Amino acid sequence: MKKIPSFQIDHNKLTKGIYISRIDDDITTYDIRMREPNRETVMTNAAMHTIEHIFATYVRNTEFGDNIIYFGPMGCRTGFYFLTRSLTDNYSVQLIKDAFKYISEFWGQIPGAAARECGNYADHNLPQAKEEAKAFLEIIKDWTKEDLKYPE
Numbered sequence: 001m002k003k004i005p006s007f008q009i010d011h012n013k014l015t016k017g018i019y020i021s022r023i024d025d026d027i028t029t030y031d032i033r034m035r036e037p038n039r040e041t042v043m044t045n046a047a048m049h050t051i052e053h054i055f056a057t058y059v060r061n062t063e064f065g066d067n068i069i070y071f072g073p074m075g076c077r078t079g080f081y082f083l084t085r086s087l088t089d090n091y092s093v094q095l096i097k098d099a100f101k102y103i104s105e106f107w108g109q110i111p112g113a114a115a116r117e118c119g120n121y122a123d124h125n126l127p128q129a130k131e132e133a134k135a136f137l138e139i140i141k142d143w144t145k146e147d148l149k150y151p152e
Helices: 045-060 089-105 126-140
Strands: 017-024 027-033 068-073 079-085
Touching (some): 045 079, 079 089, 089 126
């Protein structure tokens, strides 16, 4: 079988940040890399699950919420994929920053974290998610569309 594009990135050189993973017509897939692959401890499932719920809810409630296709975790637990339709890279980068700021300051009930709304509702950790978001904000605070290219 042909190797998929995300497996063609040299993960030994990949650092934390935001990257364009692929562009398919009007859909852009962003690689939100919160850990250096194979060099750092991965995130806990509970923290990732909480980030997923809050981030997805936040971005779908913005002005261009209908342009959000997907936000979800990578199986390796080093980050997330974020798919948008017809949004500029500048807007998407700012939206990612805004979402992580929102998570870092979030207080209250995690959206969609009830048994009737989630298939693993008990596996959440808001304090860990907030710490992860704060740490990642430090990495991306000055990120721009010029920084979206994978390291070579």
